[in-house]
Amino acid sequence: MADFLKRRWALGLQTGAATVIGLLLLACGASDTGEGGAGGAAQSESGDATAATDQSGSGGTLRIAMSAGNIPIPDQFPTEGGEGRRFVGVNVYDALVNWDTDQGDAPPGVVPGLAESWSRSEDNLTWTFKLRQGVTFHDGTAFDADAVMFAFDRLMKKDFEFYSETQRGSGASNIAAIASYEKIDAQTVAFTTNKPWSFFLYDLALINIPSPTAIRTYGNKEYPRHASGTGPFKIDKYVDGQVMELVPNTAYWGRVPKLERLILLPMPEPATRLAALQSGQVDWAEVPPPDAIEQLRASGYNVLLKSYPHAIYYGFNTYRAPFDDPKVRQAVAYGIDREGMVAIIQGAGGPATQLMYEGNPWRDPTFEGYSYDPDKARALLAEAGKSSGLKITVAYPTGGSGNMWPGPMNEKFQQDMRDIGIQVDLVPLEWNTVIALYRAGLASPDYSKYDAFYFSPNTQAPLLAFASYLTERIPPAGCCNATGWSSADADALFKQAANTFDDAARDQLLAQFEGLMMRDAPIAPVVHDLNLRVLSPKVRGWIQPQSWWGDFTSVWMKD
């Protein structure tokens, strides 16, 4: 579901404008110091710790300025990437299993959603789900096994009347492991996977179940105008490009939302989101310009920062020199001044020494990761015979909240590399082109000229996190191991993890995978995005999760 696309309409001009306004606002406003997150475990900060746990009231209207350029289209897989799922997907829909995002202490796992329990066959191939009874869609029709069949037919059965090629494309990786599915009875469904696949629940948690009646009535094309799920909120008003208003689904099977109304507004320009928050037009702004963080803290806003599975990295072209040599890759990884990078973005990210952040179960605790060590970097370059004269070409996207602030960050990278004797030629590309590069890989004729590229994937689920390092995923046969890195040991570890059904043991194998991959460094991690958002002090009950999405049912507005 293209979660990594997030909001990327914001191109260079927006970043430029954001920087400008950030500076201006700093000039206009007071500045104070605030405490950033500490290392050790996941980084986190909430300006007012009591706001998250305050459950003393209810009601109110919450208005959110999204960084999306449009209202997420509320189809089975909402558009607008991570924000689409965050604000529309998890609110309007349920999946068979949901994410437990009502806590921020650990990366969310999956919990019962529309399925209240499940079991696995002895060969670990067939999963049987007992469905929740008495659940109704927002259009009043009943949820049952037929609705589950309908949802999967829409994605997988090409001759089905309501089969949707776009929805299949969005959910492609989540259904790839499914060999077959069937209705056992009105409250029971079974899925058979094409190989032992312990990640299956992560796949299912991303597949929303829409109302079959609504789709039959309006057809695939018109359905988004009449979208109907079983989620905690239902759509009350939807004007494409302008506004979406959600109201509580009072018949919700879980916790009925405390809010009276949730209003979503698209504001792709960071400066506009910031001003909208400061003027009281909205109560919640996604990723305002980082230059304004200190001022916002000083003004009493809740500046929320927390580690979640989203790292920025440089992916290396391992097909050819100089990055076919692991020593050169490691040299770059040791040569990046991550703390300096973090300072540039005002602490909106944390230093990334591995792909996974500290506190994430898939981080390898036996590998210390890449800290800033220019001497070691120079020594590694010397060992590789590249002490001087090394020139590389690096592609980076020109903007987008999910990419953080690539312009200044890449200039810092360029400077760091100069310090260890590497000359970097930076090539700004539109985000769409960087995705094309990621899909086609660095061996493709269009992109083989680049030695490395800057990227920021979602790593919330095992496949999202690690598929890019599997041999079978090297383009064009697979997607999207863009660097072309290949390791039989890593492939075997991943297969073993997929075949391990004890969560702790599986996570340990994934951590080993991470360690093995990181030591050989097909990528150099740079920063962990800390999911910057700023809330008015009136917003209560929001728990910042270690996740791309969250739980809005406990949120309410204080007068």
Added chain:
Amino acid sequence: MLVMLVRRLAMVVPTLLGVSIVVFLLMSVLPGDPLAGLLAQDASAADRAALEQSMGLDDPLPVRYVHWLGDALTGDFGYSPYRRRDVADLLGTAFRNTLQLAVASAAVGIGLGVALGTIAAVHRGRLLDRLVSVVAMTGISVPSYWVAILLIIVFSANLHWLPAGGMSSGGGGLLDTLKHLVMPAFASAFVSIGVTARMMRASLLETYGQDFVDTLRAKGLTGRQILWHVAKNAASPVLTVAGLQVGFLLGGSVLIETIFSWPGLGQLIFQAISARDFRVIQAGILVVAVTFVLVNLVVDLLQLVIDPRLRKAA
């Protein structure tokens, strides 16, 4: 006059055809992936191929163009898989939104421009003239996005008078829309004010220098009466410039619409380009081109109406 109208309208056809071919070719050489926003992060090559086929992207470029042109001629601009809406519907909504903004901007920009230009011409060489010159130069020189940001800082972030962006904050109603309209309208009008004021001033002064003004003075007409005659004679170039401004405004301003989250034509086309949503881009550019041509046609006709010399020439 009718002959001229027909001739001008006939010229629109090759213009639009040319525009559509250029846009199509540009889209094909632009790096990027039209499926990037539709496919999962790790979708397989087979999924990609299937989606490509379903969108008709696997056909050769000329075939795609001919298909598109054939449909477009019947008024069918196709369906946008990104926006899950018919392109015609999308463009209709976006054009209406841009129209609101353009009308407001034109009223402010051209209205103020004409007024300031007239004041400057009447007070030629005096303080007021110099002040207007400064304002006009500022309007022309300062980028509109800068003005937009300043307006947001002052009127939204600091004074809390106006919403920072969007067409609505959930309230709805005329007042809500007007509140959202004020800043983008002023920001995009800024250039028009400058350009129109300068043109108005120059044109008025040139006309003041003509012999017929001496005759009017000799006949004992008051300053205001003379101004009326002069203004009518000076209107033609101002009208041309104003027409161009309206054309630009109706094309939608990417910068202003993005900064103010105004869901107009500029923002729609910009987002479509980012997503490589070729149907929206093609149709959107055509709408902009048609609008521009038609606005210019209207300006030419208006000039014929107000200027008998041009009527004779036509």
